[in-house]
Amino acid sequence: MPRRRKLALPLLAAALAIPLAACGGSKSAATSSSSTGSSKPASLTVLAAASLTDVFNAEGKAYEKAHPGTTIKFSYAGSQELAAQVGQGAPADVLVTADTKTMDGLKSDTRTPTIIAKNRLTIVTAPGNPKKITSLADLAKPGLKVDLAAPQVPVGNYGAKVLQEQHLNVKPVSLETNVRAVLTKVELGEADAGIVYITDAESAKGKVATVTIPDAQNAIASYPAATLNTSKDASAAASFVAFLSSAQGQQILRSYGFQQP
Known part of the structure; x- marks a missing residue:
């Protein structure tokens, strides 16, 4: 009888250990899964x-x-x-x-x-294009008020290059610090035309008209x-x-x- 008790005790301990180990493993997996699925606020x-x-x-x-x-x-x-x-x-x-x-x-x-x-460039004018601008060459016409971004600004640099490649001497009424400033000048009628990105002209739909610059004369930003x-x-x-x-x-x-x- 004593011998049977000695054998039973280890077996009982082992049996109890199995579910405890299973619970411990399940908790670890759940923690890992939760950590993986979460995203840290920033x-x-x-x-x-x-x-x-x-x-x-x-x-x-x-x-x-x-x-x-x-x-x-x-x-x-x-x-x-x-x-x-x-x-x-x-x-x-x-x-x-x-x-x-x-x-x-x-x-x-x-x-x-x-x-x-x-992105690409486009010419913007007042709605209805009252100055009848049809191309980059028209921007060099005497008396036309053209607004451009400064050469240090990407759109200004792109614009200067496309004008130079067409051998056009355009004298802007002012040089802006960003493309949205050019767009605003044309919207307000302070300039007859300007060179901006196609996406900026799209954002001002109804407030400006656009004149397409052919791909062969355009720049890619x-x-x-x-x-x-x-x-x-x-x-x-x-x-x-x-x-x-x-x-x-x-x-x-x-x-x-x-x-x-």
């Missing part, structure tokens, strides 16, 4: 070219919806102004410019950039996006940059008239 600041204003407001809402608890704040300006802000150490997480030249000048401040979209080295949440910043290249992010860009990268 607060991001994105410096973006002025021509991205409307589409990035939409991108931000879509990203926040897909990442509950995350908030994105956008700061829009000409790419050259954004570069200056980065150089001065402005607190931000992501930079998106309207040209690769500006981004390339900030290699020491960013991670590897990704081209997220492309590329938009690179990159995580800033100073970001306090590089993982979340990289996630937003990746979202811009995702199927959903690209669909939003297309819906606002931007072209595939």
Whole structure:
């Protein structure tokens, strides 16, 4: 009888240990699964070219919806102004410019950039095109008030190049710090015409008329996006940059008239 008790006790202990071990394993798996499925809330600041204003407001809402608890704040300006802000150490997480030249000048401040979209130029005039502008050549007509962005601004640089390639001497009434300022001058009647991106003209539909610049005379603008080295949440910043290249992010860009990268 004593011998049977000695054998029974180890068997009973082993039997009790099995369900306890199973419970412990189940808890560990559940914890792991929960951790994998959760997304950490974040607060991001994105410096973006002025021509991205409307589409990035939409991108931000879509990203926040897909990442509950995350908030994105956008700061829009000409790419050259954004570069200056980065150089001065402005607190931000992501930079998106309207040209690769500006981004390339900030290699020491960013991670590897990704081209997220492309754009083209167009001529904008007052509704109805009262000055009867039909081509780039018309912008050189005496007495016509043409507004352009400054050469340091990507759209200004692109515009200057297409005019030079057509051997046109256009004297602007003023040089703006970003593309939206050019658009506003034409909308307000302070200029007869201006050169902006196709997407900006689309955003002012009904307030301006457009004159197409043929592809052979046009310029292609590329938009690179990159995580800033100073970001306090590089993982979340990289996630937003990746979202811009995702199927959903690209669909939003297309819906606002931007072209595939």
